[in-house]
């Protein structure tokens with residue numbers, strides 16, 4: 001083969017190779033262009049992971065529906081142009097684009113962590129509670145204050161009107177004797193002083209009612225330690241009147257006042273009572289001493305006081321049983337609890353809890369309890385649920401024992417000290 005033939009063959013092969021190369025490149029480009037474009041995700045604001053997870057910013061408080069809505073409507077992030085360092089028109093890179101490079105970097109910051117997680121709650125201030133809770137007496141106010149003021153403010157009262165005044169007091173549970181006394185006082189004062197305006201009638205009514213509540217009675221709660229020992233308070237009453245609740249609320253009052261409290265769950269008759277009391281205790285950081293279900297209440301009370309002396313608390317509150325198989329059994333038990341506690345400390349208060357909604361029944365209970373133990377104070381609960389706030393007057397008069405506390409609701413801080421003036425003001429609106 002001549003040299004020229006060889007050159008010709010090489011040229012032909014080279015041309016064929018170049019043609020094949022060009023064709024391949026063109027085909028490859030065409031194939032790439034014809035690839036179907038990936039559909040844009042409808043949730044362009046979020047990041048759709050290939051496995052189907054949609055990651056959105058956490059919003060713990062948002063409901064699922066709100067979270068989905070938030071993922072679908074995402075506002076474009078505004079670029080903080082003012083912060084940009086590149087004033088020369090050069091693009092920034094990532095986050096650096098908006099953060100000056102010479103800005104002070106955040107170092108470690110010391111943060112005080114709570115020593116341990118605590119369930120102890122905030123307690124409402126105890127001062128002025130009756131004032132703040134006066135709205136809770138609205139039922140009694142409507143039935144009592146509003147109608148009495150309406151009658152007395154109407155000017156000269158005839159016999160029928162005086163009969164209405166008497167009926168109103170009786171319906172409000174003031175009792176026959178006290179009602180007669182109050183009506184007689186009102187009649188003679190109105191006759192002698194010649195009340196003419198509604199304001200004068202209101203002032204007169206207020207002073208007569210406050211007097212009937214014997215404002216000079218000592219209503220202080222004997223709950224402070226003495227002779228190096230804690231004060232001991234027994235909380236007594238029949239079942240369901242609100243003993244456990246009152247004990248818990250009282251613990252809060254004491255803790256809010258800076259005292260330390262220990263609770264004795266001597267209601268061993270009702271299984272849940274000790275649990276209920278313990279929960280109240282935990283809420284204020286107070287220890288609860290309890291015994292076995294059906295155990296001896298006097299022994300629990302004894303142990304509670306012993307423990308209270310050992311730990312040096314200011315006050316031991318003992319919640320007693322409200323129900324036993326017989327009334328005699330209950331009363332004997334109560335006497336025993338008191339005697340046993342007195343072996344090591346003085347019982348400073350025996351607080352009788354009465355449910356204001358039970359009216360005359362409460363009074364009967366009070367008499368039975370008073371025969372057994374020396375009651376030192378009355379707690380009238382559920383005054384928020386009754387129009388018969390007048391029971392306060394009667395129970396105090398009957399027993400000669402001051403109402404010291406009033407329960408005005410199921411809320412943990414719905415226990416108020418009883419103050420005759422503030423109470424009458426709340427009743428009269």
Ligand SMILES: Nc1nc2c(ncn2[C@@H]2O[C@H](COP(=O)(O)OP(=O)(O)OP(=O)(O)O)[C@@H](O)[C@H]2O)c(=O)[nH]1
Pocket residue numbers: 237238239240241242243244245246267270273321322323381382383384385406407408409410414
């Ligand atoms: N509305 C209202 N409810 C109250 C008040 N005091 C207590 N209660 C409710 O009365 C119910 C009975 O209260 P408890 O404290 O369990 O009564 P208890 O006397 O200890 O009952 P026993 O353990 O069965 O003897 C609960 O539902 C309380 O929330 C109050 O002042 N107002």
